[in-house]
Every structure is written in structure tokens, then in C-alpha cells.
Amino acid sequence: MAAEKIASTMGYLVRALKTPTIGRVCESLADQARDEAWSHEEYLTAVLQRQVADREANGTSLRIAGAHFPQVKTxxxxxxxxxxxxxxxxxxxxxxxxxxxxxxxxxxxxxxxxxxxxxxxxxxxxxxxxxxxxxxxxxxxxxxxxxxxxxxxxxxxxxxxxxxxxxxxxxxxxxxxxxxxxxxxxxxxxxxxxxxxxxxxxxxxxxxxxxxxxxxxxxxxxxxxxxxxxxxxxxxxxxxxxxxxxxxxxxxxxxxxxx
The missing domain is CATH 3.40.50.300 (P-loop containing nucleotide triphosphate hydrolases)
Structure with a gap:
């Protein structure tokens, strides 16, 4: 029951903070943290890094789409x-x-x-x-x-x-x-x-x-x-x-x- 309550609370917090990546990766990263004996700080850093990376990637995609390039060239x-x-x-x-x-x-x-x-x-x-x-x-x-x-x-x-x-x-x-x-x-x-x-x-x-x-x-x-x-x-x-x-x-x- 405690696990269900934690999952429900996590879901609410993820929606409130608008951090879908955290909701998607927190469990798998928690398993990895337990297996590799991460500290709380290391786990939190890993979760936040994934959220920031996804947000930056999405922001870049939106800016490139909004630029109206005739085609994307690098x-x-x-x-x-x-x-x-x-x-x-x-x-x-x-x-x-x-x-x-x-x-x-x-x-x-x-x-x-x-x-x-x-x-x-x-x-x-x-x-x-x-x-x-x-x-x-x-x-x-x-x-x-x-x-x-x-x-x-x-x-x-x-x-x-x-x-x-x-x-x-x-x-x-x-x-x-x-x-x-x-x-x-x-x-x-x-x-x-x-x-x-x-x-x-x-x-x-x-x-x-x-x-x-x-x-x-x-x-x-x-x-x-x-x-x-x-x-x-x-x-x-x-x-x-x-x-x-x-x-x-x-x-x-x-x-x-x-x-």
C-alpha cells in the first residue's frame, strides 16, 4: 500500500512540476541507484540531469521548427x-x-x-x-x-x-x-x-x-x-x-x- 501511495504522490508531483521525464525515469534510475549504491545526492542529480537534457532537446526542436527554415542543414x-x-x-x-x-x-x-x-x-x-x-x-x-x-x-x-x-x-x-x-x-x-x-x-x-x-x-x-x-x-x-x-x-x- 505504501508503494502505491508513493507512486500516486510521485505522479501528482510530476504533473504539478511539469517534469514528465522525471516520472518516466525515476523508477529505473532508482533501481540502478540501489544496485550501484548511489548516494541520495547522486540519484537526485541523475534524475534532474535527464529532465534538463530532455527539456533542452525539446526546446531546441521547437526553436528549429519555429525558425521556418526551408530545410534543416548543419x-x-x-x-x-x-x-x-x-x-x-x-x-x-x-x-x-x-x-x-x-x-x-x-x-x-x-x-x-x-x-x-x-x-x-x-x-x-x-x-x-x-x-x-x-x-x-x-x-x-x-x-x-x-x-x-x-x-x-x-x-x-x-x-x-x-x-x-x-x-x-x-x-x-x-x-x-x-x-x-x-x-x-x-x-x-x-x-x-x-x-x-x-x-x-x-x-x-x-x-x-x-x-x-x-x-x-x-x-x-x-x-x-x-x-x-x-x-x-x-x-x-x-x-x-x-x-x-x-x-x-x-x-x-x-x-x-x-x-
Whole structure:
């Protein structure tokens, strides 16, 4: 009867504390503690460690899901051999996510297909794993989001809401030009984050051509000034991964056919 009462009390406490992992592992860990003669402190530490580990894992999963990455990619999966010009020391430093804690920015430049988006998502995943809220969208997606907020008279509220994300990822700046209204919205997003939250931008255009993207050299210059004041700027080069993969596939097919 005493065992049933203890189990009932434990169930209540687990629900009250919202610690389901403790309820799941406490008995098996208690058996292990008895077999291995753990102290009370060792048993309690083991139970709490399992609860914290599960909670952190669940939190990471929720943050990654909430970031709206088009797909999850990791830095560990990135082939650095294809980017000999990429500074390994800088990338390793960025992977620590201290730039997010300092509200600093990252800009990844390079032609299409060289891995900018992969690196951006990989750094975003690292930030989510470190406990930071992250949000990803393309440049056109961000402009559409801000345009809808502006049309509804809630742009300020949307910019304030976005501040809860410690890192915003803006992919594909430069693939499509923006008109003056869109450029102004984009500038307001960058300005609202200045020294308040981090932005990671990928672009196929060098800064010298951002005036073409945003239809205004002055707006572009003001935007760049805020982005790079506290930022790491990495340049990627080389052949597109997609082009290389297609060429390799064609070569393998021809070799298989005896050509």
C-alpha cells in the first residue's frame, strides 16, 4: 500500500512540476541507484540531469521548427573543401554564436550555388541549439511580411514583435530588385535591429551594387552602414554546387554507358 501511495504522490508531483521525464525515469534510475549504491545526492542529480537534457532537446526542436527554415542543414554537413577561400577561423568563431549574444551581424557574399544558404541555416541551427529564437525568410518574403504589416497599420508592432527573435536570417538579397517602398521597409527592418538584435544576410551582389537592388544609393548606403558596423563579412566563391553535381552526374552516366 505504501508503494502505491508513493507512486500516486510521485505522479501528482510530476504533473504539478511539469517534469514528465522525471516520472518516466525515476523508477529505473532508482533501481540502478540501489544496485550501484548511489548516494541520495547522486540519484537526485541523475534524475534532474535527464529532465534538463530532455527539456533542452525539446526546446531546441521547437526553436528549429519555429525558425521556418526551408530545410534543416548543419555546419557539420558543409563541405569546406569546396570553399578554400572561406576563413575557417571566422566560421568556427561564428559557430559559437557569440555574435548573437552581442547583437552583431553576418553577411555572406558570393555567386549563386556556392553554399550561402547552407551556411546561413547551419549558423541559424547553431543559434537555436544555443537557446536563441531564430526566424528565416527570403528577402522577398521579409518585404512581403513587412508590406502586409504596413498596409494594416501595424508595422511598428511587427518590428517590435520581431525583436523577440535574437537572430533574423535574410536570404537571397539581390536576386530581385525592390522598388522604393520595399527598400524603405527593408531599411526599417535593418534599422530596428541595429545594436538590438542580429541579422544574417546572404547576397549574390557585392555591396557596391546594392544601390541597384534597392533603387536608391542613399538608402542602400545607410543600410550597409548599419549592417556592417558590427559584422563579419564572408565572401564565398567558386562553381555552383548544383552545376558541379549535374556535371558529375552526366560524367558518371556517360562512363556507365561506355561513352
Amino acid at each position: 555546419l557539420e554537413d558543409f563541405t569546406l573543401d569546396h570553399q578554400p577561400s572561406l576563413r575557417r577561423d571566422v566560421l568556427a568563431h561564428l559557430a559559437t554564436t557569440t555574435f548573437v549574444a552581442k547583437a552583431e551581424n553576418v553577411v555572406l557574399h558570393g555567386p549563386p550555388g556556392v553554399g550561402k544558404t547552407h551556411l546561413a541555416i547551419g549558423l541559424g541551427v547553431k543559434a537555436a541549439q544555443a537557446g536563441y529564437p531564430v526566424f528565416f525568410d527570403t528577402a522577398t518574403g521579409w518585404v512581403a511580411r513587412l508590406g502586409a504589416a504596413h498596409a494594416a497599420g501595424r508595422l511598428d508592432a511587427e518590428l517590435k514583435r520581431l525583436r523577440r527573435y535574437r537572430l533574423l536570417l535574410i536570404d537571397e538579397v539581390g536576386y530581385l530588385p525592390f522598388d522604393a517602398d520595399a527598400a524603405n521597409l527593408f531599411f526599417q527592418l535593418v534599422a530596428s535591429r541595429y545594436e538590438q538584435g542580429s541579422i544574417l544576410v546572404t547576397s549574390n551582389m557585392p555591396f557596391g551594387r546594392w544601390g541597384e537592388i534597392f533603387s536608391d544609393d542613399i538608402v542602400a548606403a545607410a543600410m550597409i552602414d548599419r549592417l556592417v558596423h558590427h559584422a563579419e563579412v564572408l565572401s564565398l566563391s567558386g562553381e555552383s554546387y548544383r552545376t558541379r553535381a549535374r556535371r558529375d552526374l552526366i560524367a558518371a552516366t556517360n562512363a556507365g554507358n561506355g561513352n
